[in-house]
Amino acid sequence: MVTYYKAHAVADALEVLGRTDVEAKALLGGTDLLVGLGDRLDSAPGVVVDLKGLADGEPLAVTESGVRIGLTVTMADLLADPTVSTWYPALAQAAGEVGSVAIRNRATLVGNICNASPACDTAPALLVHGAQVRIASAAGERVVPISEFFVGPRATTCARDELVTAVELPRPVPGTGSAFQRLTRRWGVDLATVSVAAAVHGDGRIQLGLGAVAPTPLLVDVPAGTDLTDRAALDPVLDEVLAVATPISDIRAGADYRAAMVRELAARTLRAALDSTRRTQA
Amino acid sequence: MSVGTESLVTVTATINGEPRTFTVPGHRTLLDALRSELGLTGTKSSCTEGECGACTVMLDGHAVNSCLVLAAEVDGHEVLTVEGVSVDGGTDLQQAFLEHGAVQCGFCIPGQVMSAEYLLSRNPDPSVQEIRDAMSGNLCRCASYNRIVEAVRQTATKRVSTRG
Numbered sequence: 066m067v068t069y070y071k072a073h074a075v076a077d078a079l080e081v082l083g084r085t086d087v088e089a090k091a092l093l094g095g096t097d098l099l100v101g102l103g104d105r106l107d108s109a110p111g112v113v114v115d116l117k118g119l120a121d122g123e124p125l126a127v128t129e130s131g132v133r134i135g136l137t138v139t140m141a142d143l144l145a146d147p148t149v150s151t152w153y154p155a156l157a158q159a160a161g162e163v164g165s166v167a168i169r170n171r172a173t174l175v176g177n178i179c180n181a182s183p184a185c186d187t188a189p190a191l192l193v194h195g196a197q198v199r200i201a202s203a204a205g206e207r208v209v210p211i212s213e214f215f216v217g218p219r220a221t222t223c224a225r226d227e228l229v230t231a232v233e234l235p236r237p238v239p240g241t242g243s244a245f246q247r248l249t250r251r252w253g254v255d256l257a258t259v260s261v262a263a264a265v266h267g268d269g270r271i272q273l274g275l276g277a278v279a280p281t282p283l284l285v286d287v288p289a290g291t292d293l294t295d296r297a298a299l300d301p302v303l304d305e306v307l308a309v310a311t312p313i314s315d316i317r318a319g320a321d322y323r324a325a326m327v328r329e330l331a332a333r334t335l336r337a338a339l340d341s342t343r344r345t346q347a
Numbered sequence: 348m349s350v351g352t353e354s355l356v357t358v359t360a361t362i363n364g365e366p367r368t369f370t371v372p373g374h375r376t377l378l379d380a381l382r383s384e385l386g387l388t389g390t391k392s393s394c395t396e397g398e399c400g401a402c403t404v405m406l407d408g409h410a411v412n413s414c415l416v417l418a419a420e421v422d423g424h425e426v427l428t429v430e431g432v433s434v435d436g437g438t439d440l441q442q443a444f445l446e447h448g449a450v451q452c453g454f455c456i457p458g459q460v461m462s463a464e465y466l467l468s469r470n471p472d473p474s475v476q477e478i479r480d481a482m483s484g485n486l487c488r489c490a491s492y493n494r495i496v497e498a499v500r501q502t503a504t505k506r507v508s509t510r511g
Contacts, residue, residue, distance in 0.1 A: 066354035069373035069419040092417070099415045100396040102374055109374060115420060141409070165484020166462065168397055170409040171416070253483025254398050 067102070071115040075201050075228060078114055083203070083226035087111040091228065093136060094171035096164065097180045116228075125149075134232045140169035140177075140187075153234060154341050155190035155243035155262040155274075162186055162247055165254045175229050178214065181221045181281075182256070188215065188282035189262035189274025190245050191232065198223075199231040208233075215281035240267030242342030246334045247276070248326050250317060258318045261330040263338040265293070271335070277317075278310040278327050285309055293335045303328050356419040362387070363431030371418045378402045380418035381428060389429040389457045400485035403458040403465075404428045410465035412484075429457035432464055439505065440464065443498040451489035459485050463499045472507050475500060 072078035082089045090110035092098055102109055116136050124135040127148045134143070143149050143160040150157040163169055163177070163186050177187050178198070188211070196211040200223050211232070214221050223229050237243075247260035260276035271287040285306045292298055312323035359368045362385060369384040378395070381387045381404070393401040395414045402413040405427040433441060440463055444450050449459075459482065466473055466481040473481065478496050487495065 066372060067374035068354050069356050069417060071419075071422075092420075095415050095417065095420070096397055096412075099376065099417065102376070113373060113417065115417075117420070164397065165400065166465070166481050167400060167403055167410045167412045167484050168415075170406075171411050253480075 066111075067109050068112045069115065070112055071118045073118045073120070075119055075230065076203070078116055078119065079201065079203055079226060079228055081112060081114050082228060084112075089114055091116055091179070093117065093173040093176035094139060096168050096172040097176065097182075119230075129236070131233060131235045134174050134234070136173065136175050136230060138174055140164075140172050140174070141166075143174060144169065152237055153190065153194050153243065155193060155245040155264065155338070156187060156234075158245040159186045159190045159247075159260075159262065162245070162257075168254070174232060178211070178232065179221060179223065179229055181215055181217075181219050183218050183280055183282065184257045184260065184277035185215075185282055186247065186257060186260060186276065189260055189276045190243065191234070192274035192282060192284040193243055193262045193264035193272045194234050194237065197233045197235075198229055199233060200227050201230045202227040206230075212284045218280050237264075238267035240342055241265065242338045242340070242344070244334050244337035244341055246330050246337065248330060256317065259312075259323050259326045259330055261327065261334045263331070263334040265335070265338045265342050267342070273306070273331055273335070275307075275310055275327060275331075278312040278323055280311075283309060287335070293339045296332060299332055299335070300328070303331050307331060356422075358418055358422045360421045360423065361425040363426070363428060363434070369418075373417070373419060375418045376414050377404070377406075377416040377418050377421055377426070378413035381413060381426075384418070387428050387430050391454055391457055393454065398486070399455070399458075400462060400482075401455050401458040403461040403485065405461060405465060408468070410462055427461075429460055432460065440467075440498070440502045443502045443505075444495070447494045447498040447501070449491045449494035449498045451487075451491050455485060455487045455489075459487070459495055463495075463502070466499070467503055467506070471510075472503050473499070 088110045089112040126133040140160040243264040245262040247257040249255040262274040269289040275283040314320045391401040397412045404413045
């Protein structure tokens with residue numbers, strides 16, 4: 066049997082999630098956790114801890130210095146928020162690619178990163194926008210850069226007795242642009258074969274976030290000053306910076322295809338990010 | 348709490364406008380509770396993993412896959428199923444589905460109707476592409492897609508002109 070427990074305080078959620086005598090799983094949108102739950106009761110968690118009742122202040126809070134995304138913020142919420150679309154275009158685009166309308170109405174950003182799929186749609190955008198993950202425990206709170214959050218397939222630095230409570234994004238420096246693109250086998254309700262977010266920062270830094278080409282989403286730097294409009298010059302630069310990718314063959318694609326496509330998507334996404342800086346300056 | 352002993356949950360929710368109370372095991376999905384506990388079998392069970400959209404209902408006015416929601420989660424919330432949108436007989440949208448031959452085997456239609464009503468509630472006059480995007484989570488193995496899109500388009504046009 067599965068016990069449903071709705072937590073109303075972070076301390077209560079932490080206590081149940083940290084118990085060692087029962088398998089407890091955190092529930093937000095349920096779009097990953099509940100897949101097949103009804104058919105797999107023998108391997109199901111003993112307790113499902115619903116976190117949607119945790120008092121969260123303003124779930125999606127915008128300040129002068131950035132945006133704080135709380136536990137209950139869904140992909141649909143991110144898509145609908147004008148500040149997210151303006152400051153973090155790659156994140157809004159990624160949120161809009163997740164699943165379907167019905168999935169986006171339930172799936173949360175925090176749940177998406179905690180599920181820690183190597184193909185996590187929002188991770189590449191969070192990486193290039195320098196997101197920080199706020200993690201609570203009985204001992205207090207720590208803040209981890211998203212680049213250190215993922216430690217393996219379906220594994221994060223968030224321990225059993227800890228709980229992610231928010232994702233914080235710094236306000237981009239003026240002139241920053243970003244974009245997200247992913248390759249799928251069909252338009253709706255598919256996981257990424259390869260995904261790439263690119264940011265061209267107003268201070269000159271150029272970064273790529275890569276999904277589905279390594280055990281975890283990756284963040285790589287493209288040398289500042291690289292001409293993103295000259296494909297012949299860009300390709301050898303990309304070959305060098307993308308060497309860190311270690312794609313595998315699986316049901317969605319072969320390793321060679323992924324390696325070829327990550328370069329192609331990187332080039333296209335960098336160009337789209339550059340174009341988005343021009344739009345914000347116009 | 349005494350975790351592990353409280354496996355049954357009593358849920359009180361507004362289902363199609365009526366307050367309903369029912370008791371379910373913690374793992375029971377909203378989809379299964381609607382069909383088994385509440386006798387609302389209009390909502391269909393197919394993939395049970397959020398891929399096909401046959402189980403689409405509205406939760407507090409938002410389209411969701413009821414196979415990916417626990418019944419326990421809807422305590423205190425409002426659920427609208429296909430029975431709730433057509434309480435007075437068929438709707439204009441359902442009539443349009445029939446007129447366009449969009450209903451072939453029919454199994455996906457309740458979910459298609461719910462997704463279409465959700466789209467029209469937020470975008471009363473969608474383009475063909477907007478309809479295709481909004482309903483990409485609803486699969487039809489009879490491949491009636493063009494007819495479904497036409498039915499939604501026609502309904503939107505009629506509703507917009509009626510409202511003037």
